[in-house]
Amino acid sequence: MSYFIRNARRFSLLTSIALGVSLGISACATTRDIDPDSSIHYDASYDFSDKKQIVNHLSQNLLDYVDLNNSRPVLISYGIGNETSEHINTGGISDDIRLVLVQSGKYQLINESQRANIQSETGFQKTGAVAPSQRIAEGRQLGADYILAGTLRSIVKDQPRQFRLNKKKLVHYSLNLELTDTQTGAVSWADKVEIARESSRPIIGW
Amino acid sequence: MSRADHLCQQLTGCLVLLCVVLLSGCSSTIALHQARLQYQQGDAAAAIETLSSTEVVDAKDRLLYWLEKGLILHDSGDYENSTKELLAASRYLTQNDYLSLRDEGRALLANDWAGSYSGEYSEQLWVHSYLMMNFLITSQYDSAAVEARQALRLIDNHPEVLQSDVFTRALIGLSFEAAGQLNDSYIVNRKLSDALHKEQPESYNGIDHLLLAQAQRLGFTNDVREITQRINTAASESASHSLTKNNEAIVFISSGRIPHKVSGSIIADDYARLSFPQYYVNSVSAPRLEIHVNGASCDCHPISSDLGILVSESLNKRGVATATRTLIRAVAKEAVAEAISEKDEFAGGLARALFFALEEADTRSWQSLPRFITMLRVPLPADNDNVKIKIRDLEASQSDTQAIVVDLVESGPIISVRLP
Numbered sequence: 340m341s342y343f344i345r346n347a348r349r350f351s352l353l354t355s356i357a358l359g360v361s362l363g364i365s366a367c368a369t370t371r372d373i374d375p376d377s378s379i380h381y382d383a384s385y386d387f388s389d390k391k392q393i394v395n396h397l398s399q400n401l402l403d404y405v406d407l408n409n410s411r412p413v414l415i416s417y418g419i420g421n422e423t424s425e426h427i428n429t430g431g432i433s434d435d436i437r438l439v440l441v442q443s444g445k446y447q448l449i450n451e452s453q454r455a456n457i458q459s460e461t462g463f464q465k466t467g468a469v470a471p472s473q474r475i476a477e478g479r480q481l482g483a484d485y486i487l488a489g490t491l492r493s494i495v496k497d498q499p500r501q502f503r504l505n506k507k508k509l510v511h512y513s514l515n516l517e518l519t520d521t522q523t524g525a526v527s528w529a530d531k532v533e534i535a536r537e538s539s540r541p542i543i544g545w
Numbered sequence: 546m547s548r549a550d551h552l553c554q555q556l557t558g559c560l561v562l563l564c565v566v567l568l569s570g571c572s573s574t575i576a577l578h579q580a581r582l583q584y585q586q587g588d589a590a591a592a593i594e595t596l597s598s599t600e601v602v603d604a605k606d607r608l609l610y611w612l613e614k615g616l617i618l619h620d621s622g623d624y625e626n627s628t629k630e631l632l633a634a635s636r637y638l639t640q641n642d643y644l645s646l647r648d649e650g651r652a653l654l655a656n657d658w659a660g661s662y663s664g665e666y667s668e669q670l671w672v673h674s675y676l677m678m679n680f681l682i683t684s685q686y687d688s689a690a691v692e693a694r695q696a697l698r699l700i701d702n703h704p705e706v707l708q709s710d711v712f713t714r715a716l717i718g719l720s721f722e723a724a725g726q727l728n729d730s731y732i733v734n735r736k737l738s739d740a741l742h743k744e745q746p747e748s749y750n751g752i753d754h755l756l757l758a759q760a761q762r763l764g765f766t767n768d769v770r771e772i773t774q775r776i777n778t779a780a781s782e783s784a785s786h787s788l789t790k791n792n793e794a795i796v797f798i799s800s801g802r803i804p805h806k807v808s809g810s811i812i813a814d815d816y817a818r819l820s821f822p823q824y825y826v827n828s829v830s831a832p833r834l835e836i837h838v839n840g841a842s843c844d845c846h847p848i849s850s851d852l853g854i855l856v857s858e859s860l861n862k863r864g865v866a867t868a869t870r871t872l873i874r875a876v877a878k879e880a881v882a883e884a885i886s887e888k889d890e891f892a893g894g895l896a897r898a899l900f901f902a903l904e905e906a907d908t909r910s911w912q913s914l915p916r917f918i919t920m921l922r923v924p925l926p927a928d929n930d931n932v933k934i935k936i937r938d939l940e941a942s943q944s945d946t947q948a949i950v951v952d953l954v955e956s957g958p959i960i961s962v963r964l965p
Contacts, residue, residue, distance in 0.1 A: 421687045422726060424694035426632075495698070506643075544643045 383510040383538035385427050385493075393432055393532045397516050398439035400530045404518075405445045414440065415449040415483035419514065423493035432491070432514070449483055485527060489516035505539040574909075576601040577609055580617070581912050585802075589621045605648075605661040608637055612668065612911045615675060620799070620913075620963045624679040631676050635695070638669055653874050656820070657867075657907030665859035666703045667710065667852070668911045670696055674713045674918075677720045678797055682959045690724035693717040697733070706858045711740055712850035712918050715752070719795065719920070722759075731759045735768075741848070751846025751922065794923045794953055797961040800832045800938060801916030804853045806860070808906035817879060819871050820906040821864075824857040830940070831917050832964065835948075837935040838923060849919040856910070875904070915963065930954065938964050 373379065378388040405412065416437055419429035440446040457480075464474045491514045498507040517529040576595055584592040596614045599607055615630035641663060648660030664672075673696035680689035696717055700707040707713075714737045721730035738752050753776045760768040804824050811819045831851065836843040878900040886893025925932050937948035949962050 420725075421691060422724075424691060424698065426688060426691050497698075497702075540643070542643055544645060545647050 380536065380538070382540070383508050383536045384425055385423070385512060389512065389534055390432055390435065392534065393514050394435040394439065396532045397514070397530055398436045401436070401440060401516075401518075401528070402443050402445055404528045411445060411447060412484040413447045413449060413481045414485050414487050414518070415451055417451070417486055417488040419489040419491055419516070421491055423491055423512070424495055425493070427491065429491050433487075433489075436487075436516075447481060449481055483521050485518045486521060487516070487518055489514055504542055506542055507537060507539045509535070509537045511535045574606070577606065577613060580613060584613075584617050584913055589617050592617050593621070605659070606909070608634055608662050608664055609909060609911065611637065612664070612672070613913050615672075616911070616913045619675055619679060619961065624683050628676060628679045628683075631672055631679070634672050635676065638664065638672065649870075652870060653877055656874070656903055656905050657822075657870070658905060658909070660907075662907075662909045664911065665856055666699070666706055666862065667855040667859040668914075670699050670707055670710060670713055671852070671911070671914065673699065674710075674716055677713075677716050678961055681720060681723055681795070682957065682961060684957075686720070686724040689720035690726055690729075693720035693729075693733075703859075703862065706855065706862050708740065709858070710850045710855055711737060711848055712920055714740065715848040715920050727759060727763060731756070731763055731765075734759065752848070755922070792927060793925055793958070794932070794934060795959040796836075796921040796923055796934065796936065796951075797959075798832070798834065798847075798919040798921065798936060798964060799915035799917070799962070800919075800964040801829065803856060803910075803912065803914040803916050805912055806906075806908040806910045808908050810904075810906075813875070817875055818901050818904045819875055820904050821867055821871055822860060822906040822908050824853070824860060826853045826857045829853075829916065832919065833939040834919065834921070835935075835937045835939050836921065836923060839926065839931075839933055840935075843923055843934075845921045845923050847919045847921050849917055851917055852914055853916050856914075878904075925953075925958075934960075936962060936964070 375387075376391070378392075380386060380388065416433050419433050421427050421429045437448055441448050461475050461477065463469070491512065493513075494511045496509040512534045513531055515529065515531045518527045519525070520527045580592040580595040583589075583595060593614065595601070596610060596617075599610055602610045611630045611634035615627045615634060618624075618627035618630060641661065645661065651659035663669075673692045676692040677689045677696070680686070680692060693716070696713060700710075700714070714733060718730045718733040718737060721727070721733060734752060734756050738756055741752055753772055757769060757772045757776065760772060804826050806822045806824055809821050809823045811821075813819060829851075831847075831849045834845075834847055836845050882893050882896040882900060885896045923934060932953040934951045934953065935948050936951070949964065951960050951962065953960075
């Protein structure tokens with residue numbers, strides 16, 4: 340017992356330091372709002388900042404294209420294929436591009452995802468439950484002038500094995516988007532966005 | 546030194562040793578062990594119930610939780626939930642791809658059990674294999690291709706071990722093909738064709754017919770000529786192998802059980818033990834499959850991987866690292882025991898005995914895996930949608946009643962079965 344008593348001061352000092360360090364490490368959880376236009380990347384992989392950059396670039400060029408032709412074409416979007424090595428929801432990109440085009444009023448967009456529901460609603464109205472004057476007139480749907488489709492690709496390169504403290508990774512994303520004329524099958528417009536990023540993470544951690 | 550001081554030092558030593566014992570932990574293996582047992586006894590529902598939440602296992606065994614649960618769900622036909630579990634495993638592996646000082650420290654102090662389990666290279670690859678199968682069965686072809694790319698990177702990083710997994714390589718080719726990425730599929734199948742030529746000549750002809758059809762679609766005329774010569778078959782006959790998914794069924798067949806890791810030991814002297822994990826892989830031949838489509842025998846070309854051999858080779862590949870850590874631990878433990886002995890011989894002896902008992906090889910592994918996994922591309926009759934496929938392992942089942950019959954109308958064209 341005398342051992343502990345003699346070293347009481349040392350023990351209490353060590354205990355205080357350990358407690359302080361523990362409190363410091365277990366700092367309080369925080370949340371903060373960030374500017375959606377700011378570019379924040381935690382690693383080299385695809386994130387919302389990339390999506391914003393892709394959507395801004397491609398939708399603006401699409402709007403410029405229709406201005407040149409002075410028309411209001413009908414578009415149907417067949418989505419963006421994901422040929423990367425990440426599970427990226429490319430539906431978010433095509434939805435955002437569609438939104439910009441619809442809001443601009445320069446394009447008419449066909450909602451392909453609602454076709455089955457429209458069919459179902461039309462069928463229901465014909466059962467007799469809806470007054471004939473209020474029924475959907477058939478044969479009035481728009482035919483697409485263009486198909487909007489694209490592909491997101493990525494090339495990933497890891498730093499070769501060698502003696503190092505950090506592991507570097509280089510990722511190159513490219514998104515190709517094109518408008519295909521449904522009458523001729525010709526590609527009427529095409530554009531691409533490229534994003535290249537390098538990230539490094541320590542090989543040793545806690 | 547007074548009697549009280551002596552007692553205090555002994556108490557401190559005991560506390561340190563107790564910490565070591567606690568660090569070596571074994572609590573979480575109980576839930577995993579129980580779930581594996583239930584699954585082996587045929588009660589998959591009970592096994593899934595046992596693994597109801599990640600809380601039933603320690604954080605260091607979290608990967609095994611996701612792996613076992615993901616595979617049991619896959620074999621039960623719950624592909625969506627299996628995908629969730631296996632994606633969690635895949636994320637964990639990506640996020641923990643570094644040398645953890647905490648785990649290394651724990652392993653040095655106690656044994657390798659004290660660290661987080663990160664899987665053998667082959668087990669890491671099979672996470673992607675099962676995800677590819679799940680995505681293909683649920684018609685999410687783009688996602689299957691994403692997994693295919695991740696699997697390819699892993700094979701490129703550890704080619705000496707993982708190149709031999711011809712099943713996963715064929716699956717990668719199929720995933721690209723299903724996603725419409727024919728060029729990528731062709732490259733993978735071309736390399737696979739060379740590998741099969743050496744390893745499984747009986748499957749070689751099948752992949753070459755597929756390769757020929759792909760080369761024709763891609764317009765690779767030189768390759769068409771070369772492959773045609775190689776398989777020594779008329780191009781017109783080979784062209785009948787259509788890539789249209791309606792004309793063939795894909796069948797994944799799992800059989801047997803993967804061997805378990807066991808602990809091997811070398812006793813250096815009375816109080817020093819070096820333990821290391823190892824596999825005893827029995828020599829078992831791949832299942833001899835008999836396939837009937839609507840009663841007619843199918844001349845399918847199976848592509849099989851022996852997971853037992855692959856996992857054993859994966860373990861051997863990191864054998865140097867394991868041996869180094871075991872040696873360092875043995876030296877460190879001896880130094881600690883020696884230091885304690887200098888103060889108190891009894892406590893030193895106690896420490897040595899405890900270290901001896903604690904020196905146990907890390908035998909954790911993904912135990913619900915099958916021993917063999919096979920892929921079959923089964924041509925289907927063009928004029929009949931009502932197709933039944935009968936699968937039987939001629940080695941394991943004596944009678945026709947033990948065969949598995951799959952109705953493609955209910956299951957869809959891509960199916961996964963586990964033979965009893």
